Amino acid sequence: MAVLDELSGFEFEDVIEDVFRNLGYENVRQAEKTADEGRDVIMEEVVDGTRRAIVVECKHTGTVGRPVVQKLHSGIATFDFDGPKRGMVVTTGRFTSPAQEYADRLQQNDDPHPIELLDGEDLREIADEIGLDLYNGRIEILCDETLRPYDPAADVDAPVQEAFRDIENIEAADLPTPHSAVTFRPVVAVTADTNAVFETSVGAIHRINDRTQFVVHAERGHPLVVDEDVAALVTENFHTRIELDSEQFGEMFDDVEERRFGQTQTEYKEWAVERLQQHHTTTVTYTGDNNVTYNKTCEPNLSDISVRSIESVYLPEIQQTTEILEYSYPYEYYAAGPSRVTTEDGIRRCVHCETSGVDETYTYCPNCGAIACDNHIKTERLECEPVCIGCAVTERFALKTKYFYDEENLEAFREEYAEMPLHQKVIENKWLAGGSVVATLLLIVGLLVVTGII
């Protein structure tokens, strides 16, 4: 766990300059910016009476590889300074192993221009050390651990297939592969204890002994407490977290996005303490020795609240979209290995009305690709297969609306119908054929047919 400096409003180099000036380096200044020379900050130190120059390469974000270190090494050699020189690469992110090995080798070989590497974690320690206020909303948490975005024992699109299993008239094998995107969303889990006793002249009137654990979305803007089931997903699977390896996940998912933490751990901690203080503040009614009833507001002090742990992790949000004919079916969930919390189920939902959820029956319309509820799915008269009201061509036969995939099927049935004897035509309307409405209706229908109205 380290910090990542987001630095909206002022440059990373400015902060680095401040940091090193505070650490006691001399003549700290920013080098003139040239296109490909990596010397962002120049400074000096005096060791045993010898003044030494340090060329500091500042890398704002991400992972710093060996080429950066190598380039700085040759940059130092040509840097104009009358005396010994060394280098430093400072990043808010991390260094790759080859970068680290390269720098280590320079040290081991007593290279005249050794290079020191400072990553985000080092930077945070340094900032703490010198009491420099880097924590005004511009320093983010850098976290490289995530809950697992998929279950390695199943396909990445297994949750989508599972949802489609509830849809009548479509086979999993016939489904196109969904487009899968994963967004790694930063969350912070805070565990805090609140212990307070509120005393009056009649003794203790209120006690708080509470351990609270909550999980917040920790992106830009205000922290947002996650839903209870999502919080449980995070806390119950926290121990199974793995390294966030974008490259590896890039092979599993079509799109990979990594959001950044919006605030520092310290800020989330302060936010949590304030929130708990408000949460535990209550008005207590009690009766004094004089038999008078009092109302007292019991608000715990900030010192009554201690944050036991504050942990950061990425929570993968998966968006899988299945395109079938004219329709696109989104399915979204937070994942932690085989466990997940569904946030959007566009599969178990009628495209023609508000009907949704796992308790309804849905049927796939092979004519247009719709998934529809029982009210919006009909039987195609000619093929005797499901068709939805959205795409069906309709016409009334025997006073009853019939549904067809297209004009062609309708025309074919018209011909078929024209050939039918009367009693068979009547069967086209179950209600009429049911007989309960008696012969009168049959007679009317007969008359209509004879007069050419139907």
Ligand SMILES: [Zn+2]
């Ligand atoms: Zn419907």
Ligand SMILES: [Zn+2]
């Ligand atoms: Zn349809």
